[in-house]
Amino acid sequence: MAPVKNGRLLFNEIPEGFPEPGKTTVYDESETIDLDNVPLKGGFLVKTLVLSNDPYLRFNMRDPKVESYSEAFHIGKPIVNFGVGLVLRSESKEVKKGDHVYGLFPFSEYFVQEKFDGFRVLENKEGLPWSVYVGVAGMPGQTAFLAWKEFAQAKKGETAFVTAASGPVGSFVCQLAKADGLKVIASAGTDEKCDFVKSLGVDVVFNYKKTKTADVLAKEGPVDVYWDNVAGESLDAALENAAKHARFLECGAITGYNGEGAPVKNMVNVFAKEIHLYGFLVFTLLEDHADEFYAEVPARIAKGEFKYIEDIKKGLKWAGHAIYEVQAGKNHGKSIIEVATE
Amino acid sequence: MAPVKNGRLLFNEIPEGFPEPGKTTVYDESETIDLDNVPLKGGFLVKTLVLSNDPYLRFNMRDPKVESYSEAFHIGKPIVNFGVGLVLRSESKEVKKGDHVYGLFPFSEYFVQEKFDGFRVLENKEGLPWSVYVGVAGMPGQTAFLAWKEFAQAKKGETAFVTAASGPVGSFVCQLAKADGLKVIASAGTDEKCDFVKSLGVDVVFNYKKTKTADVLAKEGPVDVYWDNVAGESLDAALENAAKHARFLECGAITGYNGEGAPVKNMVNVFAKEIHLYGFLVFTLLEDHADEFYAEVPARIAKGEFKYIEDIKKGLKWAGHAIYEVQAGKNHGKSIIEVATE
Numbered sequence: 088m089a090p091v092k093n094g095r096l097l098f099n100e101i102p103e104g105f106p107e108p109g110k111t112t113v114y115d116e117s118e119t120i121d122l123d124n125v126p127l128k129g130g131f132l133v134k135t136l137v138l139s140n141d142p143y144l145r146f147n148m149r150d151p152k153v154e155s156y157s158e159a160f161h162i163g164k165p166i167v168n169f170g171v172g173l174v175l176r177s178e179s180k181e182v183k184k185g186d187h188v189y190g191l192f193p194f195s196e197y198f199v200q201e202k203f204d205g206f207r208v209l210e211n212k213e214g215l216p217w218s219v220y221v222g223v224a225g226m227p228g229q230t231a232f233l234a235w236k237e238f239a240q241a242k243k244g245e246t247a248f249v250t251a252a253s254g255p256v257g258s259f260v261c262q263l264a265k266a267d268g269l270k271v272i273a274s275a276g277t278d279e280k281c282d283f284v285k286s287l288g289v290d291v292v293f294n295y296k297k298t299k300t301a302d303v304l305a306k307e308g309p310v311d312v313y314w315d316n317v318a319g320e321s322l323d324a325a326l327e328n329a330a331k332h333a334r335f336l337e338c339g340a341i342t343g344y345n346g347e348g349a350p351v352k353n354m355v356n357v358f359a360k361e362i363h364l365y366g367f368l369v370f371t372l373l374e375d376h377a378d379e380f381y382a383e384v385p386a387r388i389a390k391g392e393f394k395y396i397e398d399i400k401k402g403l404k405w406a407g408h409a410i411y412e413v414q415a416g417k418n419h420g421k422s423i424i425e426v427a428t429e
Numbered sequence: 430m431a432p433v434k435n436g437r438l439l440f441n442e443i444p445e446g447f448p449e450p451g452k453t454t455v456y457d458e459s460e461t462i463d464l465d466n467v468p469l470k471g472g473f474l475v476k477t478l479v480l481s482n483d484p485y486l487r488f489n490m491r492d493p494k495v496e497s498y499s500e501a502f503h504i505g506k507p508i509v510n511f512g513v514g515l516v517l518r519s520e521s522k523e524v525k526k527g528d529h530v531y532g533l534f535p536f537s538e539y540f541v542q543e544k545f546d547g548f549r550v551l552e553n554k555e556g557l558p559w560s561v562y563v564g565v566a567g568m569p570g571q572t573a574f575l576a577w578k579e580f581a582q583a584k585k586g587e588t589a590f591v592t593a594a595s596g597p598v599g600s601f602v603c604q605l606a607k608a609d610g611l612k613v614i615a616s617a618g619t620d621e622k623c624d625f626v627k628s629l630g631v632d633v634v635f636n637y638k639k640t641k642t643a644d645v646l647a648k649e650g651p652v653d654v655y656w657d658n659v660a661g662e663s664l665d666a667a668l669e670n671a672a673k674h675a676r677f678l679e680c681g682a683i684t685g686y687n688g689e690g691a692p693v694k695n696m697v698n699v700f701a702k703e704i705h706l707y708g709f710l711v712f713t714l715l716e717d718h719a720d721e722f723y724a725e726v727p728a729r730i731a732k733g734e735f736k737y738i739e740d741i742k743k744g745l746k747w748a749g750h751a752i753y754e755v756q757a758g759k760n761h762g763k764s765i766i767e768v769a770t771e
Binding site: 155318337352360361 | 681682703
């Protein structure tokens with residue numbers, strides 16, 4: 088077979104505010120790949136099926152001199168994030184042709200992966216859509232499930248507050264908190280998102296753009312467990328309305344990614360209320376708990392125990408637009424890029 | 430014996446900034462007490478010997494409608510804080526005449542304590558000065574010793590950063606960190622205070638009013654254990670220069686007590702570096718560990734293992750001035766009010 092087009096989404100320049108499609112990222116079709124003959128160097132050739140689009144990507148669009156938990160993107164190279172793909176050829180002993188693999192993918196239609204490290208063959212006995220494996224059964228689901236288990240110390244009758252509650256992490260956390268018998272307060276940024284969160288059985292749902300978070304928490308709190316996806320003003324409101332011995336799960340800070348987030352004024356509450364704040368990264372939690380997650384969660388999703396919604400863009404060329412939408416909060420559900428079907 | 434004068438330091442009005450002697454607090458000599466005949470109601474009569482003057486007192490000079498971990502002072506009533514006194518008479522089965530007791534005292538020369546709860550009879554087999562029992566062997570020492578044990582998770586070769594390092598808490602923490610084999614960076618607000626901290630064997634000492642904390646930490650960090658007595662700018666610098674998996678011991682926030690402290694801008698580091706922040710109050714730690722503390726620490730102080738300095742004001746009438754000095758950082762060593770000798 089002759090070489091085929093290999094579309095890629097390239098990182099083009101470090102953004103100052105929101106990442107603009109065509110400027111921050113550029114879709115490129117100049118590369119071709121010979122699927123039958125491209126050298127595998129002991130690795131395997133992957134056809135990308137789905138790619139995940141997560142808030143933290145903005146954090147990697149930085150000056151590579153600034154070190155952090157995940158590698159900065161390189162100008163002129165593809166964006167990188169979790170994906171699921173089909174193995175077309177393999178020289179690796181860990182994977183064979185026809186396997187489906189999960190791992191950190193370059194945003195390209197095809198790629199050769201030399202090392203298996205960090206990849207996983209998905210069995211998918213449940214027959215879930217592959218998109219689920221980058222959502223509620225992928226990194227966001229792992230974040231919610233493993234960190235809730237590790238840090239929430241949830242007790243029946245307590246109150247949880249969850250931000251970005253319609254997203255794949257937040258919506259999963261809401262359901263875990265309800266399952267543990269907590270009263271759940273949750274915020275999202277559009278009425279449509281709030282409707283979805285309400286459908287999860289959450290007790291108090293509000294649109295933080297219309298109602299002040301501090302007012303809701305003053306009325307419905309105090310908060311024993313705070314799931315922080317946003318930092319800034321919501322974190323300040325949670326500190327002010329925290330219960331004694333509250334646990335704060337510091338998962339992300341999207342309000343700070345696209346420029347300076349609101350500074351936090353209420354840190355005095357941390358000692359006065361004996362609050363513990365747990366910063367965590369899913370990568371660390373996975374070191375010990377990955378098998379446990381895959382053994383339990385996909386099966387429970389298949390049984391309908393955990394609800395989720397997806398916002399799927401078809402075609403890699405729309406990935407830059409999808410990235411912008413997630414940063415601006417314009418997506419509705421877990422943002423997925425469907426690159427190809429099998 | 431005829432009634433004697435019973436001097437008291439009264440809380441007079443809620444301050445907006447620093448607590449001013451004669452305005453925020455007023456020394457009052459209008460009360461008398463008949464030491465032989467004052468009814469004890471099943472309690473005991475105490476002659477106050479020493480009173481502690483701690484930064485957190487400012488936190489209690491608030492509108493009593495604002496609930497917090499310790500009771501707000503009441504206008505027209507004495508300031509309350511830890512003290513050591515001599516029991517003159519007793520109807521209580523827990524204490525007898527001649528005992529020395531430690532507990533929360535009203536700032537008055539004499540008082541009747543009806544309930545023993547929260548008080549402790551000090552044996553003082555070591556013959557330490559009573560002032561030590563409100564300092565390094567009292568609440569500040571308990572704060573340092575018990576929280577370091579509980580939360581620091583210190584490992585030899587790591588780096589600690591301690592703020593307010595010449596105070597009774599900070600200076601004890603510096604010594605505990607050195608004993609655990611850590612490199613210790615410490616800040617204080619005058620060169621004289623820095624000299625004392627240096628004498629404790631601390632590796633890097635700086636005057637934060639002359640040198641930028643962020644610059645020192647960028648050069649000498651990253652910080653694995655941060656002891657936060659101050660919040661604001663120092664906390665921000667520590668977040669920026671934290672090591673992965675750093676532990677922050679959130680002990681106090683003096684920069685926020687006398688007006689609005691600097692808001693914290695770098696909270697994004699909490700999740701990105703997987704930092705854990707532990708807010709705590711010594712009262713909670715004491716519930717399980719008080720006996721352990723008294724069994725170990727006074728003896729080690731007597732052996733000279735832990736150094737401390739005291740700033741003693743003689744006479745209750747100077748207590749209001751002493752309170753101002755601590756809030757303004759003008760004291761040098763643990764601030765003590767010596768009310769009487771035996």
